[in-house]
Amino acid sequence: MLYWTGKDDVFLLIWLPRLIQAVFSSIADIKLYSLVKRMENSNVAKWVYFSQLCSWFTWYCSSRTLTNTMEAVLGTLALYYYPLEGSRTKSSTKYLFFVALAFLVRPTAPILWVPLLLYHFSKEQKKLDLILLHCLPVGLLALGGSVIIDWMYFGEWTVVQWNFLKFNVLQNIGSFYGSHPWHWYMTQGFPVIMGTHLPFFIHGCIVAPRRYRVLLVAIVWTVLIYSTLSHKEFRFIYPVLPLCMIFCEKSENCGNYTNDSVSRLFFNEH
Template sequence: MRFNVPLFPLLFQYRLQIALSTKTYFQPDEFWQALEPAHRLVYGYGYLTWEWKEGLRSIAHPMVFSAVYWVSELLGLGNAGVLYGPKVLQALFAAIADYSVYKFAAKYYGDEVARLTLMCSVTSAFNYFVSIRTFSNSLEMTLLICALNYWPLEKTAGQVSILNYSIALVLGAVACVLRPTNALIWSYLGAGLVLRLRSFNIVAIAGAVGTIILSLNALLDMWYYQQLTFPLYNFLKFNIVESLSSFYGVNRQLYYIVEALPQLLTVYLPFFFHGIYLSRCSTLAQASIFVVFVYSLISHKEVRFIFPLLPIFHVFAALSLYRLRILGRPHLKWTFLTLLLLVNLPLALYASTTHQRGVVDVTSYIRTTPSIESVGFLMPCHSTPWMSHMRRPDIIAWFLTCEPPRGLPRSELATYRDEADQFYDDPELFLRMHFPPLRGNETEATMFRYNWPSHLIVFGALEEFLVSYTGDKYAECQRFFNSHFHEDRRRRGDVVVFCKQSN
């Protein structure tokens, strides 16, 4: 591969440095659907969201991090192992993805395109920010690009290695277990392969591998839930039959084209479009278009849903850079590299070290402050990591919930307001209804949903109201910078900790 130094160790060192220096928050699933259930499984405490109570999630992905926690306990690493172990493992997965996309591009497009693909991968701001986070989408990305190295695409379709094909199927099936929607790309690739080869063996092997992987996963989930549970069925029922995924947001039809792709690719965006046009007759390009098209039909959209396709997008961008000879022309080369330096580097560093860091810093404060007896988060639900970072089984902790409207008639879905919504609709009314009077008889607390904790945590946007409402009963005792701006007005400002004052 014409590298004078071992490539993979360098990539791992690079991703590990990013993982260990990342101090910010992106989306709840990184913690609440991966680390939190893993932590609860190993240590016996933590919070399980409604998806786990309803059996919508497979334990397969959290089990990866449970293994890290078990090893941490075996080695006696304590909090350091719990906090940094998952980061090390996810950095390993990210480095494997970098190395695999390099190998894939070299196999199908040659060494020069492979080097350009690797450049795209390691300088991608979004990759920098997300690949080292413990999302199932991040591991899904790694599994997808690893599998494609073994999958028989056009150039090798006439000489299918059963071993390589089987390896690709295993990796693809595991990816589908992690995220059922990964089946979109594999169904397209599989259908294309069957049409080209018209081989019964291809279908039979796929059926056998799929049955084995799904059966093993069913046994794993049955062990975890202590009953026969099919998260895939529950997932499809919730998202398609009940259409409740829209409760978490509805996006415009062209979201992935006009918002998600620019976020994923930044300065590589025009080269991606040119590259996918050049490759428009290839199965991989058509599969990518198919997946984005199908995702666009779903009401609830998120950029990380198509994040697993990013290595493929980088291949197309690299192909364009190669054809246009961008780095072979001195004037274009330095213009491009300057643009890359001025756009991607600041974005990557700011998102990883500054934007939304207060919600992570406050969990460290809780973990290291013994005087905290109880803590309440008057924030939108899942605004911070939980016990996988706080590590405080000795305290009472609560937050405002946001469970979806399961079981309601369709006529009531549009007006449904979860607990966090109710609070922000009228904070004063909510506190009067669900908390005992601050200046009343404390014995009345049992009548209310919540008790006043020793520490209250809010965003700066709510600070003025809380000071007015609590008067001299609470006073600010700590503050953490969180963000300079935020699209959600409820999350604007610093993270402010208020301490209950003794009488």
């Protein structure tokens, strides 16, 4: 785009992609706030938003042009439309569309969504309609569009998602860039990206309502599956962070009096 407009100078090449990514990340943060507001109330949503904004790893990644950052953005948008119990923004087609886009951006993205998809399928009364009218059309459209775009770019039929999985998972060539013990995400990776939020997250998991358990299962599942891969990085589990903020809020919002006072302090409520 910059080439076509004659504006492909170094400054714009460096900063424009970061700015665009920051805008996408901001939209995802707003969607997370809106989701919780519709499920709970504005005070609860503000604490989730506050937790998200206080996350050092969110600030570190949100403007970086990493596939994991866009994966986290698309995952949050998908969560906004996911049929969580009590959600008033549910839409099977829309959330599946964002999951499919996340898969195209990074083929390991569906790992997070396996428990959520299975949970949705188990709760859905019209299972055949879900598959035929939502899953198949969205999946075929997304994958077909990706294959056509790659064919136009490479000049031959290529499924880049398969190449990604073959390179990083089946052939395990990613270990060339470093390998870690199986417990690394549990003992170092996850605690580091959570930072000072970790105690609140642990407590929030204990006190959170039952309807949020599926999100906790998705978080644990994702960390465990990524633990089976030899090459590990902090950014790989970044997409679980927005889900973790929901549990952090459950801990922070336990004391009504204290949190009402702090809420007035930070959010200017009088």
